[in-house]
Each structure stands twice: as C-alpha cells, then as structure tokens.
Amino acid sequence: MKISTKYHGEMELEKNNIITFPQAIPGFPDEKEFILVPLDEAEEFVVLQSIANSQLAFVITNPFRFFKDYDFTLEDLVVELLEIESEKDILVFSILTVQDPFDQTTANLQAPIVINNKKKLAKQVILNHPDYRTKHPLFSKEKHKVGKE
Amino acid sequence: MLVLTRRSGEVIKIGDDIEITVIAVKGDRVKIGINAPKHVEIFRKEVYEQIIVENQEASADVSVVMEWMKGMKKD
Numbered sequence: 007m008k009i010s011t012k013y014h015g016e017m018e019l020e021k022n023n024i025i026t027f028p029q030a031i032p033g034f035p036d037e038k039e040f041i042l043v044p045l046d047e048a049e050e051f052v053v054l055q056s057i058a059n060s061q062l063a064f065v066i067t068n069p070f071r072f073f074k075d076y077d078f079t080l081e082d083l084v085v086e087l088l089e090i091e092s093e094k095d096i097l098v099f100s101i102l103t104v105q106d107p108f109d110q111t112t113a114n115l116q117a118p119i120v121i122n123n124k125k126k127l128a129k130q131v132i133l134n135h136p137d138y139r140t141k142h143p144l145f146s147k148e149k150h151k152v153g154k155e
Numbered sequence: 156m157l158v159l160t161r162r163s164g165e166v167i168k169i170g171d172d173i174e175i176t177v178i179a180v181k182g183d184r185v186k187i188g189i190n191a192p193k194h195v196e197i198f199r200k201e202v203y204e205q206i207i208v209e210n211q212e213a214s215a216d217v218s219v220v221m222e223w224m225k226g227m228k229k230d
Contacts, residue, residue, distance in 0.1 A: 033207035034214075064213055082193045103213040114213065117206045132198050132206055140209040 010060035013053055014043055024057065025126045028087060032117075032130060037062055040128070052099065054119065066099035069113060072144055076115060078133050087129060088122040095124040103141065112141035 007019045019041065027038050037056045045051040045065065056062035069076050080090070090096060098120055100113040115138040121128040159167060167175045173195065176188040189197055 031210060032203065033210040062214055064210075083196065086194070101210065101213045103209060114206075114209050116202070117209070130206070130210075132196075132202065134198065134202075140205055 009041075009055075009057055011043065011053070011055045012061055012063035013045070014055075017043070019057070023126075025121060025128050027128050027130070029129060032132075034062065051102075054099070054101075065102045065104050066119060067102060067113065067144075069098060069100040069115060069118065072113065073115065073142065076138075078118070078131075078135060078138070080120065080131070084120060084129055084131055088120065088127040089125045090122050091124075095122050097121040097123050101130075102144065109145045111144045113144050114140045115142050116140050 007021065008016055009019045011017050023041050025040050025042065027040065030036070030038050034056075037059055039057040040054050041057060043053045043055055045053055050067060050071065052066050054064040054066050080096075084090075098118050100115055100118055103112045103114065105111045115133075116135070117130050117132045117140065119128060120131050161167060161177045163177055163180050165177055169175065172192050174190040176190075177185060178188050179186040191197060
C-alpha cells in the first residue's frame with residue numbers, strides 16, 4: 007500500500023508499522039493512524055505522518071536527548087489504554103514547533119507522545135506538571151548539560 | 156448550566172463515581188479535590204486548549220526543517 011506524505015513524497019507503507027491513537031491527538035479528532043518516518047540519518051528527528059491526511063505531519067524528537075531532567079510518571083489510565091506490559095516497549099517523543107530559524111524551535115514537554123511500540127498504540131499524554139509547558143526551547147543550555155554525559 | 160452553592164469541605168457528586176470536594180476558598184481562588192475512576196482524564200481546561208493550539212501550530216508547514224537538515228548534511 008502506498009501513501010502520500012508531507013515531506014517524503016509517496017511512500018510504501020508497511021501495515022505493521024501503523025501506529026494507532028485510539029483517542030486521536032487533541033485538535034485532530036479524525037486522524038488516528040500515523041507512521042514514523044525518520045527525517046535525518048541519525049534519526050534524531052522523526053516525522054509523525056498521518057496516513058489519511060498527507061498534509062498532516064508533526065516533527066518529533068526524543069526529549070531525553072535534549073532535556074536531561076525530563077521525567078514523568080505514566081498514569082494507570084495510559085498504561086491500560088496502550089496495553090503496556092513492559093517499560094522497554096515504550097517510546098516517548100515530544101512534538102516540536104519548528105521555527106525559522108530552526109534553532110528557535112521549541113518542544114512540547116507538557117504533552118508528550120507515548121507509544122507502545124510492541125502493540126503500536128499511542129497517546130498524546132497531557133501532564134499536570136507545573137514545570138512542563140508547551141514551548142521549551144530545544145537548543146537551550148539544557149542541551150549542553152545532556153552533552154556532558 | 157447547573158449552578159450549586161457549596162461551602163468549604165462540602166462535596167458534589169456526579170453520577171456514581173465522581174466526587175468533587177471544595178477543599179479551600181481564598182479570595183477568588185478555589186482549591187478543588189476530585190475523586191474519579193482512573194479512566195476519567197482530568198485537566199485544567201486552559202491547558203487542554205493550549206495543547207490543541209500548540210498541536211495546530213506544530214503541524215503547520217515545516218519545510219524550514221528540511222532546509223536545515225540539508226544544511227547539516229553539507230557540514
């Protein structure tokens with residue numbers, strides 16, 4: 007099966023790679039199926055591409071690479087919805103709000119995308135945590151802290 | 156909208172399994188406790204709306220990122 011993508015043109019789609027958001031992503035109630043397409047060779051940045059709507063795509067990244075202290079607990083609700091059995095099946099991404107110039111880009115740490123990679127189920131989780139907001143500069147001093155590891 | 160007046164410490168029940176308790180009132184701020192089954196998600200409304208706005212902004216065209224990636228590859 008072929009699909010059209012926003013940034014990669016037409017792509018062959020492996021059915022096993024489809025990630026389902028049972029509750030959709032807030033603001034996009036009709037889009038429940040997505041795939042992950044790496045943007046760069048290092049796979050530092052990934053596109054979360056809607057299958058039904060070629061024009062709907064998010065640029066996402068692994069937040070722990072940029073924000074060393076980022077930490078949250080998954081509520082039982084999420085564990086159940088995503089049928090999570092093991093921590094190692096979980097992928098966490100932050101949606102980026104890409105800016106021009108790119109170094110002004112921000113990450114949404116308040117609402118991470120949590121994926122059960124084994125079951126291919128996902129949810130945008132909204133954290134009730136006062137330190138995490140929707141716009142954290144991606145290339146701030148936190149990045150250098152990460153680099154020290 | 157149903158409007159009820161409650162004092163500090165009093166409770167409102169919604170259906171069988173949701174309870175909202177007024178914990179404290181101070182000036183124009185009300186501290187509220189919520190007991191609900193774990194499948195019920197609870198957010199501050201403005202937070203939820205902000206997530207929608209941010210998602211819409213984030214899904215806008217980001218060809219700039221592609222340009223940036225191309226620049227990276229040249230380095």
